[in-house]
Amino acid sequence: MMKIFSVKVRSFSETIFCFLAFSLVGYANLDFTRHVNVFQGTAGGGNRFPGVVAAPFAMVKLGPDVKSGTADAYSGYLPNGNVWGYSLMHESGTGGAPKYGVVSQMPVIGDLPNPLVDLSQPRASPDEGNIGYYKSSLANGIVIELTATEHAGLYKYSFPSNSSGPSIVVDVSHVLPSFRGLGWEQHYSYGDFNFFEDGHYEGSGTYDNGWNLSPNWNIYFCGRFTQQPVTTKTFKGSGTTLASYDTTSSISGNERVGGVFTFKDSSVISRVGISYISTEKACQNLDNEIPEQTDFQNLVGKARNKWNTEVFSKIQISSENSSDHDLLYSSLLGMFMIPSNLTGENPDWSSPEPYYSDIFTLWDTHRCHTALFQIVQPEAYEEFIRSLIDIWRFDGFMPDARSSNYNGRVQGGSNADNVLADAYVKGVRGSINWDDGFSAMVTDAEVVPPNNHDPKAPDSSTKEGRGALPDWLKYGYNTPTFTRAVSRAVEYSTNDFGLYQVANGLGKIDEAERYLNRSRNWRNHWNPAASSNGHSGFVVPRRANGSFIPQDPLSCGGCYWGDAYYEDNPWVYSLNALHDVYTMKKWIGGDEKFVDRIDKLWELGIFNAGNEPSFASPYLYNFVKGKQHRSVERSRQIGKLYNAGERGLPGNSDAGAMEANILWQMIGLYPITGQTTFLILSPWFPELTINLGNGKRLTITTTGGNKDSAFYVQSLKVNDEPWTKSWISFEEIFSNGATLSFVLGSDPVDWATGDLPPSPSSGDQ
Template sequence: MILHKKATLFIGLLIGFFAKAQTQDFTHYVNPFIGTSNFGATNPGAIAPRGMASVSPFNVAGKQNVLEKDSRWLSNPYVNENTFLTGFSHVNMSGVGCPDLGVILSMPTTGELVTNHLDYGTTYKNEVANPGYYSVELDKYQVKTELTASTRVGVSRYSFPAGKANVLLNLGLGLTNEHGATLKFNSPTEVEGSRMVGSFCYNNAESAYPIYFVARISEAPANYGIWDKPAKYDGVEGQWMGYNGKTRLKEQFMSEVVGDSIGAYFNYNFDKPTQVVMKIGISYVSIANACENLDKEVGDASFEEVYKHTKQAWNKKLSVVDVEGGSDDDDKTIFYTGLYHTQIAPSILNDSNGEYPAMKTRAIKHTDGTRYTVFSLWDTYRNYHQLMSLLYPQEQLDMVNSMLDIYDQNEWLPKWELNATETFTMVGDPAAVVLADTYLRGITDFDVDKAYKAMLKSADTREGNPLRPGLGEYIDKGYVSVDSHIKGPVSTTQEYNIADFAIAQLAEALGKKEGAKRFKKRALSYKKMYNKDSRFLQPRMSDGSWYKPFDPLAGANFTENPGFIEGNAWQYLFMQPHDIKGMIKLMGGNQKFEEKLDALFAEDQFDMANEPDISYPFLYNYLPGKASKTREKVDELIAQYFTNQPDGLPGNDDTGTMSAWLVYAMMGFYPMTPGEATYTLTEPQFDTVTIYLNADFYSNTTLTIKNESQADGAQIKGFKVGGKLLKGSQVSHKNWVEAGEVIFE
């Protein structure tokens, strides 16, 4: 096999990465269509692990929903129910709830050149998706399209019939609200440019930024050019008017073209069926870096060679856990698809040369490691980063260092960072929890003094604090009031409590006794919002009175509630994972707590798609003799919400958070308390789960979990951890990873 010399580095890096021979193809168990319906917001396109580039079918700008550009369906480029495809986008996110990216669309067509996506779009059939690969047949053109990707390069292969053919590159279409693009032909087979994106969740619109690209095509065209006019919508007639746009002869556009809805085309007239390959390198720094990424990672490598190496990369990632048994043929597919989804975001921001844009200024910075991005921390602090610490500790360490880089450049820890911009989405101070939790799990090779300093800044700065608005009132009164006009004051107070608990845990580990004492006390202030009459956490006014009227059901399904964010009083009632014993006592003891928890489920107030309450099924483990309820409830939820179907996620995957819940639940343990290195245990869904631990971080290289409770009517004895019977259902992370073997009897 002969590869382009510029692809040598890419291939060389992979040699060491795949030194350990794989005896099992774990990618066979992944179904990328899971989560493409029911607002799961995943897509079935081709992506490498943590890829900057991803190539996804784009079917959310079709005729049936063209006027719904800002609808919830459009937070992702692909929805399983849609049927009208208008191209293949090269920069996408997975499992997010707001629209952004979904840009740099390629599209193969046949016949005469048409540049209006509503006219050249088509229905399609015979979709196939595997990790790193996607293919589809386009009905209108009888063209088979295949997609694959390396980390920073998207690769498409179009199988054209004989006759007239076109490859289009549309810079006007996308999910982002921003406009503006540049385009320049360097040769008949290479075009470069940029596309503006930004304003995720419609926040911080002034921070729009460019994505740079270089696209190369394998076959020299008979003609090539640009279009620079958008399609026009006739609001009077209520229909789109087909408009091909203005085209220019190739001699006239060798200089750069700038516009809002521009695109490039390549024309062919094939005398026989022909395959055309397009490779698009991506960068957030410069066109030169996009070109370098393309050269280093792919070069002249064939479509098959790129896919082979990406498939190997996926197999390596998925092989960290080996499961056997299970009650259903789909169990492995559901499990490994969940693990697959956890390896998409956070994604890689830096180019192959280590350069990436800095926060605020977007000045070029350099890393010798990996600068990650897409930190959806309100979601991921609860379980996702704990899973990364266990299964992929080097990645988690790089993510922590990425957060500290963000602090250096932005003067604050991230809240919801995307491509070197802060989107300020959701509430709380989640980065503090992630930093503390990581350190307490034994991943300590980062500047913990800087981390602690950054955490204190967000925890103690009363004025002008972007992470903790209303902090002064919270410190003085123990809660954020309704009349402070801070969004979701009860939820916000709870989030501050959890962050303060994590800071206290880290302070204690660092020997900072005064800090530990101070933040432990602050972490318990949720009790001031518990109304013993209503038996709920309830919003309070600044004068201390209860907010009225109070409706514990208000706020579900994204309806407005004066006290809560994306949920109601039921769904936030038990969100004190750091003080479970205190919460049980506050609610009147074990029996009354259990009754209230039972009512949550019985009255259909539990929301499996809602982060604040996803840990609640495991709360039964903290009630004497009630662990069986955790097992029953977890089994029920997996069966109901996680299936081998496009709607097989309970809702938005939230950059892998829901998938992380599933992976943990199926393995039989869960990190109940963010900021505390412990797990609560339940019955695994498989007969055997073998976790291969990273020897650079853990003394044991394997942890084997065995389920020996399959006999009908067998009495549950408990867990043997490292040969010793465990009292209760809780175990420390340290004892867990050093156990070697765990048996559920």
């Protein structure tokens, strides 16, 4: 049996097993996890979680919590610093501020007079890991190995054989801190901890805040050990000051509480289940998923099998370069760690519908992540759509983001509308109630959400919905009364286009016309006199009296919550109305100016591959005859910014948005959200196959070139028929499967002579 636990964070490229696949024959039975670096994007701002996620969207994400000065450990992990616990709940690739890091254990050696002091330890060597497995070696000689299931975790502790008093500390107050000073740090407010005669323990913790500013939420836990402790103690105190520390069997309160277990043997196995519902449910989850005598390696194997079957085997490639496989499968892992599937774990309402939380954020993921989510995991994707609608039924609004079962934070528009529209136009039906789905979208479009008084944007709600809706309904644009007025206007237009798409499909003629017209409101921010670097016409702030506010198109102030533009400047947002491209093109000055406008994003240093508003900009060349090769060139430039290493992402993972972007480059297509259009780029591999389910496949082949130097499309056949358009629709390649046969070469040719991509809001094109 092959060894799978040899991947080290500092030497992944040297130690990972290299398998060179020259054909896809027999490939389906291989273990794709050998190509996964769980440490991809864990350094350099990627914020990826490297610990154990036993299945796509598992509730338990078991891994280390590391502290290093005042650096925020968003996923719990940092490559440098001291480990101060191993907790069961984390998020992956998030920003803003950390969330979770709860239900933690920390092993210690020797006399422990005060469990409230800093018990953290340096690591003796880099952490190791692969799918379903994680290992830390601490400076004091303790080795911790982790595996998990979807609702429970298994810890394997190996203490030095000559150590005295091997102990495990369970600190209910443990939570990931934030040092950014934004007021988004988490707080612990209450805990309880209880020993039972059969040796197991139970408890719960109450916490609040984090990046989504959630109020109090509870998590319950249930733990068991494979050997009886020599001693058990509970503790209580504030800061590092003990109030009590004795053999009392139960303890609770607003102070820090927990338990200390001391063992005789140097090898200890700890099993812990969690639940949002109750300690009884936590124990049930533990006993169902990790019963006594569970084999550690068996759980690792189950996790590998889950990921292989449900995700990795869905996309297969032929490539002689092992780094291609590493990048592909490491990126797929990054895509499917969150949201968390909490079906059966909803503490707020009872419903037969699926339930997902830990959504970060649809502002990030609607652009290209959810389109690939549908293709790779169609069953879970339908569940996710149903969950968004059910959250509206019970909470009043769909989330743009959600964590600890609470909506927030909205950075721009109500982008669940885009996700639902994308699903609808691509034929996702199943058990989705689309009448309710459209009603949820109408709520976003017509109901002003209550202001949650976010200190970073106090003008309107950042919790859910469209905070600037009063201006949108009154003026058809957003005034500076509202923060992020311009970027929100561009997104509200896209949201309204999503409502048009669903209304049109449901035969709601009046509503369709209303929202199609509203989808053009981004135009009301267009100032033809605004100029920069030889270009005129940009989206700018506008007063209630209709006058434009002078704006340097190269500036967006701080580009943050209180500014007119969020995370990008007018150059980028003026190219973001992807449902109305021909209006953009016309107002920019025609094809030549449009191409130059895109070029300038690079020439002026504006384009940022790590920033979502820029994601589609490199491929807008496809909307101009004879320029598809420019999209290919930009795609290849972006591809060079990625690899499977620690610093392998050009920006924050953003819950897999960054990884989805590179996966589409590898496939050679780019989705336009809310539409069935895919812009054609240039695939990376001689052969790539996507398993679409029900015996259907999309097979993409290339001949005559390579991904690194001879990557220009010379010709394309779809199902053996010549294809001359720079785009293709979902129905033509994904609904029933297809073959795309590319001929590549070292020089661009004008092969895409057919119709240009659609621009549905542009009217007469």
